[in-house]
Amino acid sequence: MRPISFEDDLSRLIDQAQPSLLFEGATQEEFCAWQERFRDVLTGLIGPRPERAALCLEFEEEIDCGLYVRRRISYQTEFGVFVPAYLLIPKGLAQGDKAPGLLCIHGHGHFGKDSVVGLNDTPERQAEIDKCSYDFGHGFAEQGYVVLAPDLRGFGERRPGYPGPRTDFCPRNYMCATLLGTTVVALHLCDLEAALDVLQGLDFVDGDRLGCAGLSLGGRMTMMISAFDSRIKIAVPSGCMNLYQERYQALSQCGAQLIPGLLRYGDTPEIFSLIAPRPMVIEVGTQDRLIPHDWAARGLARIQKAYRAAGAIEDLFVDRFEGGHQFNMDVAQEVLGRLHNGRG
Numbered sequence: 421m422r423p424i425s426f427e428d429d430l431s432r433l434i435d436q437a438q439p440s441l442l443f444e445g446a447t448q449e450e451f452c453a454w455q456e457r458f459r460d461v462l463t464g465l466i467g468p469r470p471e472r473a474a475l476c477l478e479f480e481e482e483i484d485c486g487l488y489v490r491r492r493i494s495y496q497t498e499f500g501v502f503v504p505a506y507l508l509i510p511k512g513l514a515q516g517d518k519a520p521g522l523l524c525i526h527g528h529g530h531f532g533k534d535s536v537v538g539l540n541d542t543p544e545r546q547a548e549i550d551k552c553s554y555d556f557g558h559g560f561a562e563q564g565y566v567v568l569a570p571d572l573r574g575f576g577e578r579r580p581g582y583p584g585p586r587t588d589f590c591p592r593n594y595m596c597a598t599l600l601g602t603t604v605v606a607l608h609l610c611d612l613e614a615a616l617d618v619l620q621g622l623d624f625v626d627g628d629r630l631g632c633a634g635l636s637l638g639g640r641m642t643m644m645i646s647a648f649d650s651r652i653k654i655a656v657p658s659g660c661m662n663l664y665q666e667r668y669q670a671l672s673q674c675g676a677q678l679i680p681g682l683l684r685y686g687d688t689p690e691i692f693s694l695i696a697p698r699p700m701v702i703e704v705g706t707q708d709r710l711i712p713h714d715w716a717a718r719g720l721a722r723i724q725k726a727y728r729a730a731g732a733i734e735d736l737f738v739d740r741f742e743g744g745h746q747f748n749m750d751v752a753q754e755v756l757g758r759l760h761n762g763r764g
Contacts (some may be wrong), residue, residue, distance in 0.1 A: 532576020594675025
């Protein structure tokens with residue numbers, strides 16, 4: 421007999437879900453066919469993305485940050501929707517030089533893109549950076565990457581009351597998006613595709629050497645945009661090696677990454693597997709309380725099976741580091757270094 425409590429009944433149904441489109445093959449041909457089928461299904465589940473408009477890229481203030489210059493910019497994604505972002509440009513690029521570009525995506529922090537680029541002018545901002553090693557965009561810019569760090573919808577300057585205390589509107593935003601026939605994920609993908617267009621359009625960026633890195637929600641969105649956009653040559657999703665099947669047993673839910681109907685077909689390991697055979701570094705802190713490690717191990721086994729069939733198991737890196745829910749540069753900077761060498 422099923423539980424009389426509706427909440428308990430739903431939890432049990434999620435726990436017992438058996439996705440129907442897990443990769444069961446072994447050959448590269450079987451894997452490519454599976455990727456095409458699963459990507460098509462996932463596209464339908466995510467829902468329609470807004471029609472893109474002209475970028476209308478605008479450069480605003482510029483600040484000298486030592487090894488690089490930080491420019492505040494904005495650009496249009498869908499008509500009338502402008503994304504505030506920071507563009508970090510390494511100094512010393514000679515006329516005609518082109519650097520690799522890196523899209524860096526924030527998580528659920530209070531300050532959005534600001535933490536990613538290291539804005540630490542208050543104790544609260546510094547505490548967020550310290551807790552999560554959040555200023556990875558700043559670190560990559562110092563290593564010579566052109567870094568683009570935008571605010572996702574509902575975060576940073578794109579949330580009510582910024583920079584005051586943040587109220588989590590993620591569940592509400594998800595409900596509103598579904599009432600409009602789409603998902604927040606689809607809206608994020610629209611904006612992140614535009615971010616890649618911005619990087620590709622800069623005359624000092626090599627559009628064939630683009631990477632993407634993100635923490636927490638930013639790691640999840642790194643997974644999503646990399647699964648759909650092959651312009652990303654190397655992906656570094658951090659703090660997100662969890663599965664929807666286990667995560668949504670908890671009461672805290674993130675509507676900014678929820679995909680309706682997904683468990684009928686697959687889960688995050690299958691989305692990660694759409695990135696193969698491109699190089700990927702999955703960062704997992706051994707003390708990260710948001711990642712149940714038994715679930716993570718099972719999920720990684722599915723991703724490894726996919727990369728093995730794709731003939732790219734050597735390009736799947738799992739950085740298990742001593743730490744919590746934070747970004748870890750060690751393996752990421754080594755693998756992303758391929759972009760400097762033109763080996764994305």
